[in-house]
Amino acid sequence: MLKHDVVIVGAGLAGLRAAVELRKKGIDAVIVSKVYPTRSHSGAAQGGVNAAFDENDSWESHFFDTVKGSDYLGDQDAIEILTSEAPGNILELQSMGVVFNRNDKGGIAQRPFGGQSFPRSCYYADAVGHMMLHGLFDNVLKYKTKIMYEYFVTSLLTDNGKVSGVVAYDIKNGKFEGVAAKAVLFATGGYGQVYSSNTNALINTGDGMAISINAGVPLMDMEFVQFHPTTLKSTGILVTEGARGEGAYLLNSLGVRFMSKYAPKAMELAPRDVVARAEQTEINEGRGVDGAILLDIRHLGKERIMERLPQIMQLSIDFEGVNPIHEPIPIRPGAHYSMGGIKTDYNGRTVIEGYYSAGESACVSVHGANRLGGNSLLDTVVFGRRAGIDIAEYLKSAEGDRKFDESAIKRDEEKFEKLKKSAGKERHGLLKSELQEEMRAGVGVFREENAMKKALEKIGELKERAKNIGIDDKSKTFNTDIVEAFEFNNILLIAEVITRGAILRKESRGAHYRTDFPERDDSNWLKHTLATLDGNGNVKFDFSEVAITKFKPQPRTY
Amino acid sequence: MEFKVRAYRFNPETDEKPYYKEYTVEDYPGMTVLNALIKIKSELDGTLSFRRSCRSAICGSCAMKINGITKLACKTQVSLEIDKFGIINVEPLANMPVIRDLIVDQEVFFDKIKAIKPYLLGQREDDAHNRFKTLKEGEKISQPVYDKSEFKNLTGNEDTPNCILCECCYSECGGVVGNKDYLGPAALAKLYRYAEDPRDNDKNGSRLVNGSMPNGFWDCVHCQACEQFCPKGISPVKSIVRLHEKSIKNSITFSPGSKHVVSIARSIGETGRLDEIKVAFESGGVTGLLNDLPVAFGAGLKGKIPPLRLKLIKDMEDIRLAYKELDLEDKL
Numbered sequence: 001m002l003k004h005d006v007v008i009v010g011a012g013l014a015g016l017r018a019a020v021e022l023r024k025k026g027i028d029a030v031i032v033s034k035v036y037p038t039r040s041h042s043g044a045a046q047g048g049v050n051a052a053f054d055e056n057d058s059w060e061s062h063f064f065d066t067v068k069g070s071d072y073l074g075d076q077d078a079i080e081i082l083t084s085e086a087p088g089n090i091l092e093l094q095s096m097g098v099v100f101n102r103n104d105k106g107g108i109a110q111r112p113f114g115g116q117s118f119p120r121s122c123y124y125a126d127a128v129g130h131m132m133l134h135g136l137f138d139n140v141l142k143y144k145t146k147i148m149y150e151y152f153v154t155s156l157l158t159d160n161g162k163v164s165g166v167v168a169y170d171i172k173n174g175k176f177e178g179v180a181a182k183a184v185l186f187a188t189g190g191y192g193q194v195y196s197s198n199t200n201a202l203i204n205t206g207d208g209m210a211i212s213i214n215a216g217v218p219l220m221d222m223e224f225v226q227f228h229p230t231t232l233k234s235t236g237i238l239v240t241e242g243a244r245g246e247g248a249y250l251l252n253s254l255g256v257r258f259m260s261k262y263a264p265k266a267m268e269l270a271p272r273d274v275v276a277r278a279e280q281t282e283i284n285e286g287r288g289v290d291g292a293i294l295l296d297i298r299h300l301g302k303e304r305i306m307e308r309l310p311q312i313m314q315l316s317i318d319f320e321g322v323n324p325i326h327e328p329i330p331i332r333p334g335a336h337y338s339m340g341g342i343k344t345d346y347n348g349r350t351v352i353e354g355y356y357s358a359g360e361s362a363c364v365s366v367h368g369a370n371r372l373g374g375n376s377l378l379d380t381v382v383f384g385r386r387a388g389i390d391i392a393e394y395l396k397s398a399e400g401d402r403k404f405d406e407s408a409i410k411r412d413e414e415k416f417e418k419l420k421k422s423a424g425k426e427r428h429g430l431l432k433s434e435l436q437e438e439m440r441a442g443v444g445v446f447r448e449e450n451a452m453k454k455a456l457e458k459i460g461e462l463k464e465r466a467k468n469i470g471i472d473d474k475s476k477t478f479n480t481d482i483v484e485a486f487e488f489n490n491i492l493l494i495a496e497v498i499t500r501g502a503i504l505r506k507e508s509r510g511a512h513y514r515t516d517f518p519e520r521d522d523s524n525w526l527k528h529t530l531a532t533l534d535g536n537g538n539v540k541f542d543f544s545e546v547a548i549t550k551f552k553p554q555p556r557t558y
Numbered sequence: 559m560e561f562k563v564r565a566y567r568f569n570p571e572t573d574e575k576p577y578y579k580e581y582t583v584e585d586y587p588g589m590t591v592l593n594a595l596i597k598i599k600s601e602l603d604g605t606l607s608f609r610r611s612c613r614s615a616i617c618g619s620c621a622m623k624i625n626g627i628t629k630l631a632c633k634t635q636v637s638l639e640i641d642k643f644g645i646i647n648v649e650p651l652a653n654m655p656v657i658r659d660l661i662v663d664q665e666v667f668f669d670k671i672k673a674i675k676p677y678l679l680g681q682r683e684d685d686a687h688n689r690f691k692t693l694k695e696g697e698k699i700s701q702p703v704y705d706k707s708e709f710k711n712l713t714g715n716e717d718t719p720n721c722i723l724c725e726c727c728y729s730e731c732g733g734v735v736g737n738k739d740y741l742g743p744a745a746l747a748k749l750y751r752y753a754e755d756p757r758d759n760d761k762n763g764s765r766l767v768n769g770s771m772p773n774g775f776w777d778c779v780h781c782q783a784c785e786q787f788c789p790k791g792i793s794p795v796k797s798i799v800r801l802h803e804k805s806i807k808n809s810i811t812f813s814p815g816s817k818h819v820v821s822i823a824r825s826i827g828e829t830g831r832l833d834e835i836k837v838a839f840e841s842g843g844v845t846g847l848l849n850d851l852p853v854a855f856g857a858g859l860k861g862k863i864p865p866l867r868l869k870l871i872k873d874m875e876d877i878r879l880a881y882k883e884l885d886l887e888d889k890l
Contacts, residue, residue, distance in 0.1 A: 429600020
């Protein structure tokens, strides 16, 4: 068994940012990740990270935009922290080595993003997530951080209400390892693989969220799933909001910029929930082009496209067979981001002492019912950093005498062995496709009670069939078959929590739009949902108050 | 349409040596090689092992040899490969040991990345902006000013910060084939990325000194494979050549490679000709000269004997003009 002061699970931006904070102080923190850090999905973020720098901009304006963007479900005390710490965080990253494009005055270049009243998204062409991920990874190397890569975490352990460590499966050799720690941070990202047609990496299977709810930590606001308006029609690969930030048009089959109907002021730069619904409405009403909408950047000209949007140009050519310099790109809404997650406070703390979460896996909540583009990268560094600082403080007073339950290692090992021996005929890869398709159809951009209940039935059926999963691979060396089987269990559980939350919330707010309850209902639903599991593994819900400090809820139009 | 995938298989627990296994897959428009592998794994054979994550050419997980050429499986269209080869052959990357099937051990690759110190060295004294600050109501933050031109080699599409560490270049690198300790293109491109960063505070030029050591940027064999096979359109060899230039400009010329370049430039500048004996001596000293003896002897047997005294060429004026143009007048 290994022993460290802190275990950080996940090596995307939030995990790496926390690691830098801890290692800078010389704290014994280890990173555990199921992939090598640079393979983390933060690297796929394209368009920008928000911070108010311009003399005509203010962090208070960013604060309000984010509250309004969240459809007033975001906690305002947390959003105040997010936005007032944004510029300081970006400059700190810059001094660590992250490169941003420059404006003519020599400052960081910024572009407009959806739902923002000022151009405040800092960028590195259309690969800012990649730049930040590699920049932070380099800093993690600078501070000589131990990285346990290609380890799949299977359990979170506690002793007497305090965290005591994790159990992890070494994918490389099939051995289980216990890692005892006084503090554990989950920065495990989202669950995009719950849906077909998503922008997410294949590794985004909500593992951290599933482990947390199993360990008794509530998941908050899980019904709020962001559908990104511009994902490639055939593959769901992301096309940055930065394209619209640079001036792209959205066109229907009649060649009309239809956003004038849905958001006459903001047009293409309305928030993502608004644009995704507008697109889906156009498609549903027969004004789509082969089930898609067209994203037109031709008028930006070759030079600007090559300079500002080189990655999406290449992605369109390689994955859609379309050169956006000459033709519009067929796009459609795709599952993108989880507003909900492991409930934390604004220092990353959860209900279990010593157990933290940050980044997409966490729900602080700064995004409420809808996240604004450019706020997720910001969320990872602001709250990754804060969690790191809080953990360092916590360690000063944390008692070290907690017990690590070593029988848990054996228990997880037996679970894996049992699956290897199963004679079941169900293939997890096929079950996953069935789940993804059902979730897209039933709990997507537009939601309605009957379709969601049908999805829930399907989930019930899949839970039964999952008991008969058999795997082909019985070996210990790099057995990805068995890892994928457990990842499937995770997304299945997350899908159930999303669906039950969505059925429960009888209103429309942000990304959660119900055709049977099309209005926002502040008197009954201005509250967070908290999902936990009862003794029989059934999902149950509680509620908590939304922190409203400065901005009273108003109607939300763009 | 159905097509065949022929996959390299090896599981150290059960196989004495690698073998190939064929799978038949149903095609669909836009199918990538990664899609095909995922289909095989989920429907036909869960034991086929490979790395994958983003499926959009940004994470660098799924680099492998496809029909003999190192590529990212996620951005390789099945139809194009079938048109050309009639089959999809998939094999693991070269220059790294195979763990299983299409999965290689990347430890050495990443150790080399770590070895070049991939981060800013020190903190510039004038950088007052590295301290974090929470803004109060009405408060603004001032930012450091850098001219666009200071980042000109770091912000272009094909500049080295776009590297995704996928190991394609490393797998194809001729330098690594000849010398497994050679740092390789990705690590050296990263070294260049930090050497070129205006914020780097490498006062004593330690980056360029370390990079000039054996296994560093002078060991590149200039085969250009790294540029040819980079799935992101980056040219590591260009970064390596720029490191050569940078180190010579900074008079870091202790390595045989740099001495070789300086000596050739001087020889051409002096006579317009390559004085091979002198260049060999100036690059490697007496030992170098002795090491080169067998080659020289072999060349002599074939009748290639370098003249002991070189005559100036007729068009020396052109050489002088070219050197002036290239800012190399001190080599005349």
